[in-house]
Amino acid sequence: MRVLVIGSTRGTGNALVxxxxxxxxxxxAMIRDEQQASALTDLGATTVLGDLEGDLDGIVDGVDAVAFCAGSGSKTGPDATLxxxxxxxxxxxxxCVDAGVRRFVMLSAISADDPLRGDERIRHYxxxxHARDRxxxxxxxxATIVxxxxxxxxxxxxxxxVGVPRLDERGTIPREDVAAVMATCLEDDRSIGAVFELISGDTPIVDVVPTITGR
Ligand SMILES: NC(=O)c1ccc[n+]([C@@H]2O[C@H](COP(=O)([O-])OP(=O)(O)OC[C@H]3O[C@@H](n4cnc5c(N)ncnc54)[C@H](OP(=O)(O)O)[C@@H]3O)[C@@H](O)[C@H]2O)c1
Structure with a gap:
């Protein structure tokens, strides 16, 4: 499968690459600056220049799937988030819709189903x-939304x-495990249509993902 990873340079997106x-x-791997290329090509990826605030021309052409892992970061204000x-x-x-690239895995966030439940400082985020998932x-x-x-x-x-008993118990998870779940979902079409919370737990990812169904 040929996958475009957006947010490839750091964090979960880099783990997914x-x-x-x-x-x-x-x-x-989508990058914003040519200087970011070698770190990704050294891994075996190809790169494409693109900026979520600028030029995105051609970034999805010819891929089978898109994994969106980018974000403006917690230190930026609501304007950058928007x-x-x-x-x-x-x-x-x-x-993706225009180019007919149908498969999409989105890195979202716990509590995105109900933003008003979140801490006041992150409600805009x-x-x-919530809006982009919808x-x-x-x-x-x-789509699969993680x-x-x-x-x-x-x-x-x-x-x-997968799933949390009480949504106000946020829980945590290593980025590598999120990336592994995203990759496994991309390989398993039963996860199409699924939207699910994810935290660290006891069940092996290979056993969990086949139970994630969206249709
Ligand atoms: N932090 C948490 O606890 C948490 C919890 C749940 C969900 N999330 C979600 O997970 C996402 C990823 O977090 P992370 O910590 O794994 O990643 P991260 O280290 O914050 O990396 C963000 C990525 O987004 C890219 N990016 C930022 N602005 C961009 C733009 N304008 N155009 C293209 N790419 C851009 C960055 O590229 P550059 O290197 O070029 O800047 C980088 O590759 C967050 O944004 C959030 O939505 C986070």
Whole structure:
């Protein structure tokens, strides 16, 4: 499968690039700056220049799937959240619809189903996640929406929990485990249409993903 990874340079997106390459998929990593290319080509990916606030021409042409892992970051204000996390994602969704790229895996966030439940400081961010998830669901694309708890820079454990008993218990999960779930979902069409919370747990990812069904 040829997968475009958006948000490929750092965090979960970079872990996903590595995971997909390990599964022998072809990865096209979107970068904002040519200087970011060698770190990704050294891994075995190809790169494409694109900016969620600027030029996205041709980024999805010829790919089988898109994995959206980008974000403006917690240190930016609501304006950047709207421009990058919301509008940037919607522009990518529109390009997929136009180009006929049907498969889409979205990195969303726990509590995105109900932004008002979130802490006041992140409500704008959760509202943006909520809106873009809804837009993706309405797009008609073959989408899987992953809503992890707090992301950790720790090695993955390979074990997760899908769904949380109480949504106000946020939970955490290593980025590598989120990436592994996203990659496994891309390989399993039963996850098309699914929207689910994800935190660390006891169940191996290979056993969990086949139970994630959206249709
Ligand atoms: N942090 C949490 O606890 C948490 C919990 C649940 C969900 N999430 C979601 O997970 C996402 C990813 O978080 P992360 O920590 O794994 O990643 P991250 O380290 O914040 O990396 C963000 C990625 O987005 C890219 N990016 C930012 N602005 C861009 C733009 N205008 N155009 C193209 N790419 C752009 C960055 O590229 P550059 O290197 O070029 O800047 C980078 O590759 C967050 O944005 C959030 O939506 C986070």
């Amino acid at each position: 590595r995971d997909l390459l390990g599964r022998e998929h072809e990865v096209r 421009r990058v996390d919301l509008h940037g994602a919607v522009r990518v969704i529109d390009r 959760l509202a943006a996640m 837009i993706l669901q309405a797009s008609g694309l073959d 809503r992890p708890g707090g992301l950790l820079h720790e090695p993955g454990t390979g074990r997760v929990q």
